[in-house]
Amino acid sequence: MRPPETGPPTALLCGEIRTCLLPARQALDIRSAAQFLALRADERVLLSERPTLYARSPDTLTGVDCPLPAADGARVRAVGTVAAHAVLTEGRVLQTSARFRAPASGPDQRRPWGQYLIRPGTVEPLGKLPREPVARGVLDGGRQGDLDVGLIADALLTRLLRHPLLDQRPPMRSRPTRLRWAALPAPSGAGPSLERFTLAEDELRTVRLRVPEDTPADEIAGLCADLALHDWLLTTVVRTFDGIRLGTGADRDGSSVLRALGPAVDHLLHLWMPRARVTPALARLWDPLEERPGFTRQWDALVHRIRDQLALQAIGPARREVEPAP
Amino acid sequence: MTDAVFHETAAAPRTQAVPLAHLSLELGHLYMEDFEAGPGRLRRHFAEVRPWAEAARAAATARAAATARTGAQRARISTCFLVDDYFTRFSSPAEVVPMLLAEADRAGLTVDYLARESGCAVFGEVPVAEAVAGRIVESPPPSSHGIRPPAAQTGWLANGERSPAVRAPQAMKRAQVWRPPKETAARRHSVFLDTELFSDGPDGRTWSCPFLAAVWQLARLGLLRHQGEAVLSPRPHGDGGFPDDWDDLPPLLRLNPDADPFTAYRTCSVLPNRFLPVEHAVRVILDQTEVDPGALGQVAVRARGERAELPDSVADRVSYVFYAGP
Amino acid sequence: MLVFAASDKGGTGRSVTSANLAYQRALTGDHVAYVDFDFGSPTAAAVFDVPGALRGTEEPGLHSYLEGEAPEPARIDVWRQTEHPQLRTRPNQSGRLVLFPGDAGGGEFATGADALERCVDLLLRIDNEFDVTLVDLSAGRSYAVDMVLAATAHPRMRYVPCRWLVFHRWTRQHVIAASGLVHTDHGILRGGVERGHDEETLRASIRFVRAAVPDPESPLWAQGSPAQAAWMQACDEALRRLAAEHRIGDSVVLGIVPLEPILQWREQLITEEDVLSTQIANKETLEALEEIARRLTDDAHWGQP
Numbered sequence: 001m002r003p004p005e006t007g008p009p010t011a012l013l014c015g016e017i018r019t020c021l022l023p024a025r026q027a028l029d030i031r032s033a034a035q036f037l038a039l040r041a042d043e044r045v046l047l048s049e050r051p052t053l054y055a056r057s058p059d060t061l062t063g064v065d066c067p068l069p070a071a072d073g074a075r076v077r078a079v080g081t082v083a084a085h086a087v088l089t090e091g092r093v094l095q096t097s098a099r100f101r102a103p104a105s106g107p108d109q110r111r112p113w114g115q116y117l118i119r120p121g122t123v124e125p126l127g128k129l130p131r132e133p134v135a136r137g138v139l140d141g142g143r144q145g146d147l148d149v150g151l152i153a154d155a156l157l158t159r160l161l162r163h164p165l166l167d168q169r170p171p172m173r174s175r176p177t178r179l180r181w182a183a184l185p186a187p188s189g190a191g192p193s194l195e196r197f198t199l200a201e202d203e204l205r206t207v208r209l210r211v212p213e214d215t216p217a218d219e220i221a222g223l224c225a226d227l228a229l230h231d232w233l234l235t236t237v238v239r240t241f242d243g244i245r246l247g248t249g250a251d252r253d254g255s256s257v258l259r260a261l262g263p264a265v266d267h268l269l270h271l272w273m274p275r276a277r278v279t280p281a282l283a284r285l286w287d288p289l290e291e292r293p294g295f296t297r298q299w300d301a302l303v304h305r306i307r308d309q310l311a312l313q314a315i316g317p318a319r320r321e322v323e324p325a326p
Numbered sequence: 327m328t329d330a331v332f333h334e335t336a337a338a339p340r341t342q343a344v345p346l347a348h349l350s351l352e353l354g355h356l357y358m359e360d361f362e363a364g365p366g367r368l369r370r371h372f373a374e375v376r377p378w379a380e381a382a383r384a385a386a387t388a389r390a391a392a393t394a395r396t397g398a399q400r401a402r403i404s405t406c407f408l409v410d411d412y413f414t415r416f417s418s419p420a421e422v423v424p425m426l427l428a429e430a431d432r433a434g435l436t437v438d439y440l441a442r443e444s445g446c447a448v449f450g451e452v453p454v455a456e457a458v459a460g461r462i463v464e465s466p467p468p469s470s471h472g473i474r475p476p477a478a479q480t481g482w483l484a485n486g487e488r489s490p491a492v493r494a495p496q497a498m499k500r501a502q503v504w505r506p507p508k509e510t511a512a513r514r515h516s517v518f519l520d521t522e523l524f525s526d527g528p529d530g531r532t533w534s535c536p537f538l539a540a541v542w543q544l545a546r547l548g549l550l551r552h553q554g555e556a557v558l559s560p561r562p563h564g565d566g567g568f569p570d571d572w573d574d575l576p577p578l579l580r581l582n583p584d585a586d587p588f589t590a591y592r593t594c595s596v597l598p599n600r601f602l603p604v605e606h607a608v609r610v611i612l613d614q615t616e617v618d619p620g621a622l623g624q625v626a627v628r629a630r631g632e633r634a635e636l637p638d639s640v641a642d643r644v645s646y647v648f649y650a651g652p
Numbered sequence: 653m654l655v656f657a658a659s660d661k662g663g664t665g666r667s668v669t670s671a672n673l674a675y676q677r678a679l680t681g682d683h684v685a686y687v688d689f690d691f692g693s694p695t696a697a698a699v700f701d702v703p704g705a706l707r708g709t710e711e712p713g714l715h716s717y718l719e720g721e722a723p724e725p726a727r728i729d730v731w732r733q734t735e736h737p738q739l740r741t742r743p744n745q746s747g748r749l750v751l752f753p754g755d756a757g758g759g760e761f762a763t764g765a766d767a768l769e770r771c772v773d774l775l776l777r778i779d780n781e782f783d784v785t786l787v788d789l790s791a792g793r794s795y796a797v798d799m800v801l802a803a804t805a806h807p808r809m810r811y812v813p814c815r816w817l818v819f820h821r822w823t824r825q826h827v828i829a830a831s832g833l834v835h836t837d838h839g840i841l842r843g844g845v846e847r848g849h850d851e852e853t854l855r856a857s858i859r860f861v862r863a864a865v866p867d868p869e870s871p872l873w874a875q876g877s878p879a880q881a882a883w884m885q886a887c888d889e890a891l892r893r894l895a896a897e898h899r900i901g902d903s904v905v906l907g908i909v910p911l912e913p914i915l916q917w918r919e920q921l922i923t924e925e926d927v928l929s930t931q932i933a934n935k936e937t938l939e940a941l942e943e944i945a946r947r948l949t950d951d952a953h954w955g956q957p
Contacts, residue, residue, distance in 0.1 A: 023780055042457030042618070044553045048334050061616050063466035081463060081616075082472060112511060113465035114613040114639035118622060144712075145471060151723045152472045158723075158773055162808070168776055169811045173683065175781050202729070242681070242747070473723050 007119050008103035012131050013183040013217050014138040015099030016150040017225050018157050019232040020176035025169040027091035027267065030055065036165050037086055051276050057086040061120050062152050065110065068102075068125065069142025072133040076125050078102065079110050082149055083121030083217075084156045087225060090271055094160065095228060098153035099221045104129050121217060123147070135182040139206040150178055172263035174236045179205040179228035183220050186210040194285040197227070205231055209285070223282040230274050230295055237302050240264045257313055261306050269306070272299050341620030342556045345587035346628055347402035349386040350546040351379060352595035353435055354407055356426065358414040365425055370651070372433035375596045378647040379405070379435060382594045393633040402586035406439040408542060411572040412447055413535065419568035419575045427581070438585035439560055445577025446541040447533050452552045455533045458541050459523060463616045467510050484520040485610045486510040521607035536607035540615070543608060543644050545578075548589030548625055549617040560588050591629055591636050592643045599648040612641040654779055654812060655948055656800055658789045658840065659819040660829035665863040666819040667788050668919040669909055669941070671699040674786045675921045676945035678730075678749040682783035686730075687752045687774075688714060689789050689796040691761060694754025696788060699919050701736035702728050702751060715758035717774065718767045718799075725752050725774070738923045747783065760790065763799045771803045779812050784948065793838055801840065805848035815954065816840065816858040817906065822865040822891060831898035834858055856955045859906035861944060866911045867936070903957035907944035912937040 022028065028036055033055035034045040043058035061081040068076045084098040099121060106124035116124070142148060157176075186192060192215065195208040207224055240260050274296065275283040289295050353375055360367050383403055390401035407430075409422065416422075423440065430437050447455045466472075467487040486509035509516035523537045533541075544550050545558040561576040562583065569575055578588065597605070617640055629636040637643050657670035671686060678684040688696040694713065697703075712722030730749040731742035763771075778785050790796040804814050818840075820830035834840050844854045868884040876884075895901050914920060914933050922941065926933040947953040 021780070023776065040457065040460045041453050042460065042550075042552045044339060046339065050332065050334065061463040062472045063463050064470055064472050065466040065468050066471040077468075079466070110468075110511075112613065112639060112641075114641045117463060117614070117616045118638050118640070120616055120619060145469060147471055149472075154723055155473060161773065161776070162769070167811060168780075168808055170780050173781060173783060176777075242683075 009213050010101045011104035011129055012102045013220055015181050015221050016153050017095055017097045017179045017228040018153045018176055019095045019228045021170050021174045022092055022094045023168045023170040024166045033088045033091050036163055052273055053090045055088045059083045059085045064147055067146050068134050069137030069146040070133040071136035074130050078123045078125045080116050080123035081120055082152050084152050086160055092267055095225050096153045096156040097221050097225055098149040099217055101217050102129055135184055138182050139180050171267050177203045177232045181207040181224040183209040183211045185213050192282055219279050223278045226278050237264055257309055341554045343624050344548045344556045344589045346548055347404045347586040347590035348390050349403045350590035350593045351382050351405045353405050356409045358416040361416055368429040372430050372435055374649045376433045378596045404438045404586040404588055407437045408441050410443045412443040418570045420570050423568045438582040439588045440579045440581055442577045446538040449557050449577055452557050455541055461616050462614055465510050465614050481524050482520055482522055486518050519610050536604045540608045540611040546593045547643055549621045551618040551621050591634050594645045596647045598651040602648055609641050654785045654814045656787045656816045659791050660833035662791045664819040664821050665915055668699050668915050670786045670788050672921055672941045673945045676942055677784045678747045681745050681747050683747040685750050685778045685782040685785040687787040688754045689787050691796055692790050694758055697753050700730045700751055701734045703735050713753045713755040715755035718770055720766055738925045763795050768802055771799050772806045772808050801844045802847045817861050819861045819863050822862050827895050831900045860900050860904055861906055862908045864911045865908050906947050909940050910936050
């Protein structure tokens, strides 16, 4: 159990999650995963085997003293620490997650550093926090020099990717994604809600939430990591069809279909398990996404499509005979 | 997800609690040069320490009484002494410890706990110093948005911003001019301190004296954990004598069976003033160390429970008396 | 796969040709990255017509990234940000084409151990994401060449396939210089071995591209006198002999790019449109580029000659 959080209540929670394929030929087993994620000599890596193999590193902190991004251009200096950790799912998908919480206001002067360290993962504004503009600033991305939790998530990713356990031979090409999130307090008495999930540029997703004030930051980060993982799976599997030109006859022996789809079958198709590690109160936030656009519906369709393609390859020769000559 | 039926122990972190005194009073350090100077040196030392030790006891007792719920609460105070067996090995416990105890006794002082400095580097199998080094979170100078390299890469820790390193500039760009270092918490003028945490040599890593002293303070404050378990737990001393080899002496030994707990809310060390720079460095290290949040929370809860006054910042729980002397 | 583009001298058309190779690969459906390690003159953006990054980029580019001042270098999605009229509409079934530009006003810089680690991080990440990555290196025995030689010898990169293209013009001086870049004491091979490469493997991964080669048969020269034609023929023969003597003969040539006015005068991507409708570029040039692009990943053209 974490100690009871002390200090003023949280006015805003923000974070960013980077999701990528682990660059290793074989998925890491649970023991290697524990070794891989041992970021601190004195803290255990949390391991769990049900319903998926899951390993979570201890938190690491990064000290910051810089302006918060704010959509209205306000310059609010803030001081504190951003907490970051990494998660490995099924020894295959690596996520780094950086987050902070901010109270509604802080002292006008910077305090001694030791006082910030007793509230890990808290960034305090000097003065009042313009909550809404900062939430929008975080999601839209700030200016150069503003607090960018994405950089901190990325620095942790870079550190992990240098680990000697990785042979740097990923089974397939893929792109990492970024998911930025911001959670504002829900009106009193109201439960958590997902206000918006946006597919922004190619690799960027943004999530805006409302949560009851006492919701722990790691539970919200956990929900967002779950969203990020499944969004990455969809994005990556959709893209496996990119380089192959189906039904053109150009691919006479079907080897390009196998080359492209085989790794997805080997390494990704069994990872779909939304809500597996989300607290019950927050798991409901998946519902609107399942309604529209229907994450699981799209996933099921993709899985069927891949299986159909591979089945067609298996009966390939017969099929080619009935195909008209190009 | 505490209401779930299914549990995995590896997935649930926990933190072992330690007993706590009000004050851990350190009666001195013993280095080889002190030993070589003969018993007279120790005798003078304890004679100097005696009045300050009594003052520290009186202060702790007054503090405990002021906050006690009913009547006068007895202040729990334990004393300790640290012998260096890390930087230089000299003599043997069989020779040193009885002499030490005799000189303390002559001054009317009781040494409750005796520690070996190497126990602050590695305690049994636990790499204590390495773990603490991994918990350093550098204080960010203004305009740090989180991409400074961590201290672990360089082996040094400062209380501010160093002078920029002279580096070959890009072709046709001007080299930077010298800039002074800057203490982050400076009041107008800087007292800049940059302390070496360790050095690496052919025989491996040697931790610096200030760094081990910082570990020693954290041990006395009951804030060290290894994967949730308490480290530097004292072992009782039987009736027998002391061994001939330092390695055969437990790293932390309870000499007085009736002693109050080794770990305490606050510490006080009575030292000759040649330790002043070391202890300044200790403060710089403690101010930038994120201690185990579970341990920190337990100590806070216990302190609240018995209304003991406890500074938030860990560095502020440490106090000193420096006397004039070698 | 990583493809490093090197040249001993400037003016070989290294940048413009490798940009065209990147473009050609993207057209065939590959996801392609173009990494501008021409630190002294980061101008790849001009070739791709990406005005925001014309003289390097205002955002932190590769210089800032490698010097540790920025955690990630800027990326420019060429299809989306180019002003080249024909590139704006990304062709159907084409792959991504992403430019990693240098800093605006960046210069050559000495690289240390940190920059090397960051270089390895970057190359690995890009390789994990893209099918083909072209890395354009500063001319000569530059810091850029040094750094990638060390990076590709790094244990973390042991499984990443790397190939080298050395560009040179078809003149005596350029032939000798290109051979020198690879074969002399301080050349790529020696330097590579010193940094931990296996000499034979490295040698087998180096090919030459002859650029701006006048083709005596070309209609361009049809107006010349018979004496001129004979002279050109003789020169060409002599150069072939010279190249062979300098161990850069036909067996290690990946391709030949004909002399092409629009590459000489206005470094740009050559599109089908330039050949078919406006006819400002020669068909032979486009075919040569397509062929070299194809051969980049065709093992038949690589290995021990």
